[in-house]
Amino acid sequence: MNDIINGLGRAASYGAVGVVLLVLGIVLVDALTPGKLGRQIWQERNRNAAVLLSSALLGVGGIVFTSIWTTYEEFGKGLLSTAAFGLLCLVMMALAFWVVDIVTPGKLGATLVEDESHPAVWVTASCNIAVAAIVSASIA
Numbered sequence: 555m556n557d558i559i560n561g562l563g564r565a566a567s568y569g570a571v572g573v574v575l576l577v578l579g580i581v582l583v584d585a586l587t588p589g590k591l592g593r594q595i596w597q598e599r600n601r602n603a604a605v606l607l608s609s610a611l612l613g614v615g616g617i618v619f620t621s622i623w624t625t626y627e628e629f630g631k632g633l634l635s636t637a638a639f640g641l642l643c644l645v646m647m648a649l650a651f652w653v654v655d656i657v658t659p660g661k662l663g664a665t666l667v668e669d670e671s672h673p674a675v676w677v678t679a680s681c682n683i684a685v686a687a688i689v690s691a692s693i694a
Contacts, residue, residue, distance in 0.1 A: 613686030
């Protein structure tokens with residue numbers, strides 16, 4: 555019974571770190587794009603914004619998963635590692651967004667919140683997933 559209670563406590567702790575990282579991912583995408591992200595997705599049904607946010611959340615989720623899967627024997631060290639690699643992923647995603655914005659014509663953030671579907675959103679979303687994969691590989 556103690557193993558189950560201990561496992562539930564660890565799962566809740568990792569879950570809390572994961573949720574905080576996901577919320578930070580939402581805040582990051584909201585900061586990188588014009589307008590309010592929630593309004594863009596839920597009220598205006600903007601698919602570009604939804605794809606971009608989804609890619610960031612999937613990327614962060616992949617990092618948290620990999621970090622937990624390969625976690626250290628010491629619980630505290632594993633929890634700290636999960637938070638650190640998750641934050642690194644968010645910083646790297648923001649940097650990649652900035653680089654893509656610099657090397658492509660127009661203003662990427664504005665393009666991604668247009669009503670009409672735009673191919674740039676797929677490039678940016680792919681970049682998010684690629685960054686997460688790279689960070690995941692560095693963990694394992």
